[in-house]
């Protein structure tokens with residue numbers, strides 16, 4: 001123990017003595033963040049190494065192993081405190097893996113979401129934090145360690161990690177650590193042609209060897225044989241004689257799959273350059289991209305890079321394809337790429353010429369060179385709300401990043417939504433005229449053929465007669481929302497959740513879509529023993545598909561939802577038929593021969609129980625236009641309330657009706673203080689015992705109401721599904737005027753988490769229906 005303290009003091013002196021002048025008061029330290037749910041940890045900067053930049057990766061001792069972390073802040077400590085800190089082993093980058101702005105942003109997000117910064121890092125950065133390392137050690141001079149000398153470096157893998165860590169703590173070893181370069185194995189010339197190959201019998205070997213001398217290197221024996229026009233045996237002979245051998249060379253390039261060819265329509269509107277924070281809506285998805293083209297081209301020619309953020313990868317490929325077809329330099333980064341490809345893209349983005357990076361949340365903090373603008377497509381998409389970690393809303397991160405870089409941001413969506421259009425002047429709100437729609441509403445209240453009304457059946461028959469295509473959207477997957485007893489009304493419930501089990505008739509199974517509990521469907525009612533069990537409530541895709549098959553025998557009916565995805569290739573080639581699916585269908589590329597889109601139950605779009613429900617339903621109805629390629633299909637909406645405001649607006653989406661809708665939404669939000677007129681957080685309590693859980697939520701509510709600056713508190717209220725996975729769930733909703741207040745409250749209040757009750761915070765929650773009056 002005594003020895004250890006002594007060594008640390010020596011370290012301190014060496015360190016400060018090495019800097020200019022004699023400054024014993026300040027010692028450089030690094031705040032290092034790991035992809036783990038922890039805050040940054042402080043280390044001493046590595047000794048005797050050129051200093052790396054902020055945002056660079058560094059290798060540090062972590063427990064008894066070595067981890068890669070990101071330097072998110074550089075700081076200094078007093079010598080008396082330095083003894084408590086361990087020393088980082090070595091810098092891994094000479095350029096930043098994360099830009100300075102991104103480092104600050106991660107720390108800021110940790111503050112505002114009251115989560116450890118490492119959790120924010122793992123959520124947003126998936127590249128380069130677990131890369132393989134080359135790590136070697138040797139004894140320091142004049143120290144005698146068994147099995148380790150001071151003269152030769154030894155790979156650390158061959159030594160017990162605990163021993164290495166012990167030596168490290170005692171200052172007995174030197175360490176050399178670097179990222180393993182990406183290498184490929186290639187065939188190289190080991191020995192030039194000589195008299196050993198002069199004979200006539202060796203002429204083919206000589207030819208192959210000369211070919212390799214010219215080529216420099218070739219990937220494999222097979223490739224060299226092919227290129228030199230000889231058999232593989234000839235090449236193997238060269239290897240045996242030692243003329244040719246395998247070597248490792250740094251990989252110069254990773255090949256990325258080619259992008260789709262997608263033509264954008266030319267625009268008749270004026271070519272506008274968006275200069276400030278703006279909102280673009282209306283038209284079709286491709287026409288909106290076409291509108292943006294002009295601005296992005298201008299950015300690129302001024303040497304600036306542009307991030308185009310999309311909510312999901314299905315869309316990413318099409319957007320990247322459209323921009324690249326229009327001649328822009330495009331890089332597509334998504335979870336679809338392999339780790340290697342993602343790492344390669346990440347590295348090259350900071351080096352290459354400015355480009356358009358089309359990415360999901362995975363690339364929002366990437367080190368794109370000269371970031372000059374951020375464009376957020378489909379900004380109101382609920383998919384942007386990440387469902388793990390700090391449950392971040394990705395466009396908010398992009399917005400903060402744009403503020404840090406002081407660059408313009410463009411929000412794009414099919415319609416202007418209250419939260420994102422907030423604070424944007426009229427002159428920066430651009431609405432492209434929308435295509436006219438053919439929309440028809442069919443009342444469900446007196447329909448005999450549930451789930452298909454007579455109108456929908458009639459037009460479906462026409463689709464078949466004319467050899468066209470139809471899409472029918474049902475509210476859910478499976479057969480029905482429940483299986484019930486027709487004699488006593490008993491409904492089969494999930495044993496873990498307060499939910500009816502979904503009935504999957506084809507598999508004769510009952511499944512809980514909340515906790516994934518599954519069981520076979522019973523033969524008779526567990527309550528009264530009657531055998532008359534049938535689907536009740538909420539028809540799903542299986543039910544709708546089988547109903548359509550009944551009315552249209554001999555017509556192709558395919559299904560498309562999260563459980564069951566028929567191939568739609570033939571449909572994309574124009575083959576007639578009907579596709580029945582959930583809203584998952586909104587992600588497929590457009591169909592060429594589409595004549596009809598049917599919605600079996602409009603109200604199902606609204607029951608998400610959220611103050612955003614109306615905007616969400618209108619977005620869905622308007623997005624139906626994207627399902628067809630050239631045709632203008634008839635849209636048939638089955639609804640109980642055919643006069644609903646959303647249906648009316650969707651039927652006639654003029655600028656005037658859209659603006660009226662937007663104003664009405666804004667007024668309602670203002671009245672209740674919902675975003676953008678206030679900021680919300682949900683605190684969720686989950687526990688095995690109902691009373692205890694409710695009490696924990698109640699205690700926090702009282703505490704908050706008695707605090708100095710009390711926020712508005714709603715609840716506690718049982719969650720929409722009151723019991724989930726065997727736990728009772730209670731929610732509190734907290735509202736404040738500003739975002740900062742919200743973060744302060746959540747950070748500074750003891751939320752009352754305990755072994756019995758789990759507490760989870762969700763800032764900007766996306767489903768808060770249970771609190772609406």
Ligand SMILES: [Zn+2]
Nearest residue numbers: 485488525528
């Ligand atoms: Zn019964």
Ligand SMILES: [Zn+2]
Nearest residue numbers: 494497512515
């Ligand atoms: Zn369940």
